[in-house]
Amino acid sequence: MSLDIAIVGCGGHGRELFEIIRAINEATPTGPRWRVMGFVDDRPSEVNLKRVQRLDASYLGPIDWLREAWPSTHVVIGLGDPRIRRTVAQRVEAYGLPVPxxxxxxxxxxxxxxxxxxxxxxxxxxxxxxxxxxxxxxxxxxxxxxxxxxxxxxxxxxxxxxxxxxxxxxxxxxxxxxxxxxxxxxxxxxxxxxxxxxxxxxxxxxxxxxxxxxx
Ligand SMILES: CC(C)(COP(=O)(O)OP(=O)(O)OC[C@H]1O[C@@H](n2cnc3c(N)ncnc32)[C@H](O)[C@@H]1OP(=O)(O)O)[C@@H](O)C(=O)NCCC(=O)NCCS
Missing domain, CATH: 2.160.10.10 (Hexapeptide repeat proteins)
Incomplete structure (x- = not known):
């Protein structure tokens, strides 16, 4: 079984979460696996988009992309600054997506x-x-x-x-x-x-x- 997940933020913190998800999948070969649909970000820099590509991952679009992802896609907020994370989390909560x-x-x-x-x-x-x-x-x-x-x-x-x-x-x-x-x-x-x-x-x-x- 696999569960879809999207990561908010193409920056360093978001891409580190991609690595955590990969490690979780590796450690639980028989359990449910995460399938990373990709990253959402309102203003990704060119350099971060390239770094996302190097992970063999996709940039899905701005955060509002998640609006269409309801109800099956999980979401994690990959933003290291806690105050920015709070603002984005409040916005994403309105979409009603599961947050693991x-x-x-x-x-x-x-x-x-x-x-x-x-x-x-x-x-x-x-x-x-x-x-x-x-x-x-x-x-x-x-x-x-x-x-x-x-x-x-x-x-x-x-x-x-x-x-x-x-x-x-x-x-x-x-x-x-x-x-x-x-x-x-x-x-x-x-x-x-x-x-x-x-x-x-x-x-x-x-x-x-x-x-x-x-x-
Ligand atoms: C403390 C902190 C919030 C200050 O940020 P800031 O207000 O932008 O500070 P500035 O860079 O303008 O520096 C202001 C002064 O504080 C000093 N300073 C900055 N961070 C300092 C720290 N952690 N400890 C001691 N002095 C510090 C600077 O040398 C500077 O001194 P000066 O005025 O004598 O030149 C920031 O430097 C910090 O430590 N943030 C945490 C970073 C972190 O954990 N990063 C890891 C990410 S995974």
Whole structure:
């Protein structure tokens, strides 16, 4: 059996999701397989269109292409910026398409994880016990989320970033590559934690913090 899926975004993040789907298919030779119909994007650059071609994949057209894809095509939002992902997800939700979670076979998620639709876990991502995610949470390569954390909707945890136990992260937050968030902290909606930061106190909504300690 195969399930159709379209990826939103011809950029790097979207094409990385193509690779995750390929790895999932390889790891489950007897289970249902994803058939990537192609990529949709409102403004793909020429260079990204060529990169899509090199994957032997198709560019299907602008995002509105999905309107015609109802009801059988699944959709995943391949956009790394959590705020842009939120905007596009809201638009795509109106089309009523199913939104799966994509977990690379080399990711490790605790069985008691509770997650909304659209979770993407890259290779090496790890989530331990009693964690809850909202919708469209993306954990990039080797990102970790520890015990008892709650991450709301549309959050990106970039490569090698570590969210310690008991943290609460609100919607639209980006946690930059290799950043560390110490235990028990609250990160307000639409905040950005810079790459390499060490967050040692709560982060107010819609602010950017960076450095060690993060300010
Ligand atoms: C923190 C961040 C959001 C700041 O972005 P920005 O507002 O566009 O910042 P700018 O590039 O204009 O830099 C502003 C200043 O902050 C410094 N700076 C930028 N990022 C920094 C970081 N992560 N840590 C410490 N300082 C940083 C710059 O050197 C610059 O300093 P200066 O004014 O003394 O020259 C961004 O640099 C960042 O770290 N984003 C996360 C990126 C990431 O995770 N990428 C991986 C994708 S998979």
């Amino acid at each position: 979670s994509l977990v690379h076979p080399a990711a490790t998620l605790a069985p008691d994880l509770v997650s909304g639709e659209g979770l993407v876990a890259f290779a090496g991502a790890r989530v331990t016990t009693n964690v809850a995610f909202g919708r469209h949470v993306h954990l990039n390569q080797n990102a970790t989320v520890a015990h008892d954390c709650v991450l709301a909707d549309h959050i990106s945890v970039n490569p090698l970033a570590a969210v310690s136990g008991d943290c609460r992260v609100e919607s639209g937050v980006l946690i930059g590559t290799t950043a560390a968030v110490l235990q028990g902290l609250h990160i307000g909606a639409d905040a950005t934690v810079g790459a390499g930061a060490c967050v040692v106190r709560d982060v107010p909504a819609a602010t950017v913090v960076k450095g060690v300690p993060a300010k």
